[in-house]
Amino acid sequence: MENQVYLASNERYAKMSSIYNRCGRSGVLLPKVSLGFWHNFGADAPYERSRAITRFAFDHGITHFDFANNYGVPAGSAETTFGRLMDDDFRPYRDELFISSKAGYLMWDGPYGEWGSRKYLMSSLDQSLKRMHLDYVDLFYSHRYDPNTPIEETLQALVDIVRMGKALYVGISNWPLEQLRLGAKYLKEHDVPLLIYQGRLNMLNREPIEEGILDFCREEGIGFIAYSPLAQGLLTDRYLDGIPADSRMAKEHFLTSDRRTPELLDYLHQLEAQAKASGRTIAQEALQWVLDQQGVTSVLVGASSVEQLKNNIAILG
Ligand code: NDP
Numbered sequence: 001m002e003n004q005v006y007l008a009s010n011e012r013y014a015k016m017s018s019i020y021n022r023c024g025r026s027g028v029l030l031p032k033v034s035l036g037f038w039h040n041f042g043a044d045a046p047y048e049r050s051r052a053i054t055r056f057a058f059d060h061g062i063t064h065f066d067f068a069n070n071y072g073v074p075a076g077s078a079e080t081t082f083g084r085l086m087d088d089d090f091r092p093y094r095d096e097l098f099i100s101s102k103a104g105y106l107m108w109d110g111p112y113g114e115w116g117s118r119k120y121l122m123s124s125l126d127q128s129l130k131r132m133h134l135d136y137v138d139l140f141y142s143h144r145y146d147p148n149t150p151i152e153e154t155l156q157a158l159v160d161i162v163r164m165g166k167a168l169y170v171g172i173s174n175w176p177l178e179q180l181r182l183g184a185k186y187l188k189e190h191d192v193p194l195l196i197y198q199g200r201l202n203m204l205n206r207e208p209i210e211e212g213i214l215d216f217c218r219e220e221g222i223g224f225i226a227y228s229p230l231a232q233g234l235l236t237d238r239y240l241d242g243i244p245a246d247s248r249m250a251k252e253h254f255l256t257s258d259r260r261t262p263e264l265l266d267y268l269h270q271l272e273a274q275a276k277a278s279g280r281t282i283a284q285e286a287l288q289w290v291l292d293q294q295g296v297t298s299v300l301v302g303a304s305s306v307e308q309l310k311n312n313i314a315i316l317g
Contacts, residue, residue, distance in 0.1 A: 287315050
């Protein structure tokens with residue numbers, strides 16, 4: 001693959017109507033399944049595998065790739081991998097891609113390397129653009145709410161980032177409902193309407209529904225993108241028979257083995273039976289459940305192989 005010029009599949013937009021959803025009441029269409037670069041795309045992952053997964057996604061109409069400043073091991077290296085992918089394969093397709101990044105969590109030492117100050121958000125986005133070899137991102141998020149920074153400072157930084165042309169749209173991730181309401185109002189009043197909210201939603205974690213966030217987004221015409229829709233791999237067949245050595249759980253960091261309880265395995269066996277009855281895999285059943293929630297624009301999946309992604313996007317028909 002190394003020396004072959006990449007030509008994207010001519011079939012990539014053949015199934016437009018089954019692949020895309022409108023993002024809230026905006027002009028943007030997003031694929032119902034988007035690809036996240038949190039794990040499996042850093043300097044610790046084989047470049048050619050990352051490249052194969054990314055090419056496969058784009059060849060199948062998956063136009064939205066999601067990043068944050070700190071993704072990859074070491075932090076930032078997923079964006080660096082993408083910069084290389086831009087140079088090697090995707091530069092001719094820049095206008096067909098919808099690239100997001102975020103800032104909020106710890107990225108560098110000292111007082112300006114995390115949370116929600118204007119100083120941190122602006123500097124972090126500049127660093128992300130350099131790593132990704134991009135002039136602008138399509139979407140920039142505040143990755144978490146900062147209770148110690150005036151909310152107006154964070155929001156005005158988002159407004160100004162759009163005005164400066166460094167992002168086309170802004171998003172909010174992981175903010176509580178009350179602050180989300182204030183944020184959406186502020187952004188609307190400053191003519192930079194909130195495009196999308198990113199929150200964790202899957203069959204095992206329904207907080208955005210229970211807390212009213214999904215309803216709020218739907219009523220306000222804000223899109224909703226669900227991260228970890230497979231609960232980091234728990235809602236797949238990955239852990240049915242043990243903990244594979246190459247799995248996220250084997251690393252015992254973000255997904256620890258204490259999550260693999262007898263209750264979870266019972267639940268998975270029931271889900272497997274339900275999935276089989278409808279001709280699906282457990283992962284497909286779990287993704288479809290999220291997509292079926294009213295107001296959900298897209299499920300944001302991770303993948304460590306082309307096979308996994310292939311399995312996941314099969315729900316698009
Ligand atoms: P998922 O819940 O989709 O989990 C992905 C993992 O599940 C894969 O890495 C793989 O595990 C396993 N998997 C995926 N498909 C299959 C399959 N078909 N069969 C078997 N196993 C499968 O999502 P993530 O937790 O990776 O999150 C997705 C994205 O969401 C992130 O990349 C990021 O962009 C975003 N995110 C945002 C957050 C935020 O705070 N805003 C927080 C977390 C994520 P394995 O690697 O072990 O093979």
